[in-house]
Amino acid sequence: MARVPERAYARAGVDAEGAADGVRALVDVLRTIDLGRPSRALLGSGHYANVLRLDDRTGIALSTDGVGTKLIVAEQLRRFDTVGVDCIAMNVNDVVCVGAEPIAVLDYIAVEEPDPELLSAVARGLKDGAEQAGVEIPGGEVAQVPELIRGHPSPYGLDLVGACIGTVDPDELITGANAEPGDAIVGLPASGVHSNGLTLAREALGELDKAPPELDGATVGETLLEPTVIYVRAVLELLRSEADVRGLAHITGDGLLNLLRLEAEVGYRVDLPLAPQPIFDLIATRGAIGAAELYEVFNMGCGFCVVVPQVDAPAAVELLGNNHPGAAVIGEVTGSAGVVELPGPGLTGRRGEGFSANE
């Protein structure tokens, strides 16, 4: 769930400044909704998920997100059995960020044509993702709206969106507010670009059917379609452990700047980044894209971050590494509020401004 639009897309046809204005116009109206009773919402609109307090024991976490232009890659490859995983992943990884256990996802599938083969393949991905995340899919909607959807090519056009609910004890909500300078940031490896930055990646990479040596036998299209990793089971295990989990950040559009969505007045220095997958090098080279833009748009190898006190870091790394080999401490929380430092590529990022090269 992100009312915060992606930045840095101007070159690939996504108007980031305009999007910010548009979202602001929307939110400015929605925040005036008056129900004549207090809101049940425990968080604002900028976090990964909101939480409604039903009673003292029960909070319902809610989030919605779509697969976006990764669908175009699926259409061009005529391969529809992985995007369902992305749909589940984008939603459940958001919901777990507030400390909630995702329990269900609803899907919305808009199609040009309700081709049984296409829809069956989409369903296989949804099932795979649902089983990985431990969520059920108790309902959904298939809309046959050829006039609304563009195909690549027609009639393969589709949109795929999820809405996820989870449960959390309101007293055990995780907002990031407890993160403190000196805390460890543990990074969990991504599988590639996940479901963000596909517009820029596609523009940079060009033909999807080529298999450049850097990709070790796979084609560009296959590599881009690699499904988003689902971090839910590992994170839930960590939440049930003795570790003092202080912040959880799904690294989506805006890359490591997502850490700034945690509610503490702190900063983050990532000096031991996880290794980016080869696809990111290829995007950088082929598209002549600078480091600042890369780190603003892509996860660059790290799909999820966990903030814990240093004393809990070794156990957290071990536990998370069982599900996600390569999990490691990648940096630490700093006192520079609103700043993300990346000493490796020499970048500093600020809330609302993106990354720029250090002087």
Next chain:
Amino acid sequence: MARVPERAYARAGVDAEGAADGVRALVDVLRTIDLGRPSRALLGSGHYANVLRLDDRTGIALSTDGVGTKLIVAEQLRRFDTVGVDCIAMNVNDVVCVGAEPIAVLDYIAVEEPDPELLSAVARGLKDGAEQAGVEIPGGEVAQVPELIRGHPSPYGLDLVGACIGTVDPDELITGANAEPGDAIVGLPASGVHSNGLTLAREALGELDKAPPELDGATVGETLLEPTVIYVRAVLELLRSEADVRGLAHITGDGLLNLLRLEAEVGYRVDLPLAPQPIFDLIATRGAIGAAELYEVFNMGCGFCVVVPQVDAPAAVELLGNNHPGAAVIGEVTGSAGVVELPGPGLTGRRGEGFSANE
């Protein structure tokens, strides 16, 4: 929420048979999801909403639906301040059908361009709908995906989808299973076509800017855009009254055949139908559309039905009529399982088969 696709659309470019096959292919896979634990779902996928049992006191009702091709009318009129009402209405009217109180809606808005004026207008409709329904909008997603969305014309293209949650005591779930032959069907007036059948309506009516005398000064476009009625407050009041509410049916695509979504093995005879709005006559005449197709695609003046014992009917009509003038007993439950009889137009409808003229 409807995995059951609309029928009878073949003529206007919506392939109803194909849609049914596609949805079946999807659901056949999704029903094999294995979480290694029992499902929390209390209903199947054909009802208006599903309900997850959180504990003995708390069920969470869930549903998702979009505005569909009504958005094209909004684009062509450049009038975006009402479709948000439809988005809320289509979802909350579904959730209330299981006896749940809708508490929140998430919105997903896909746009070609994030124009602040367009998004602000969409938000005004969402706010209006949310206040009518008593739901909050604790989050949502704006996706700028010009490659996925077709505009009418560009760059005004958008898709608008909601996901709604509500709360219900699992012991007070309403499924329709208690409906009995002889019970009264109370109909609540629609405001016009609501958000179903717009593809056929647009095809039949042609130019949107004409103001035929039948529409009493309004243009075709304005009349089609009339927002879907939100029945939530009236239905919740009825649920809190002494009346024995046995079935609740939101009349959407498939028209009065929606009554067959109630879980009782009964039928329905509507011999005192509410008066259809003039727009339906115009659609019938201009499009040369027969009664069977009209009653399969459109609500024909009745947007919601309530089933109560005859003894409770007068009080139910009075209570519902306070919010929805014109509410009236329109017929009764019969013993002909799976059959909807419309003596007026001389039609009989069966589950999965649509309406046909009586011999």
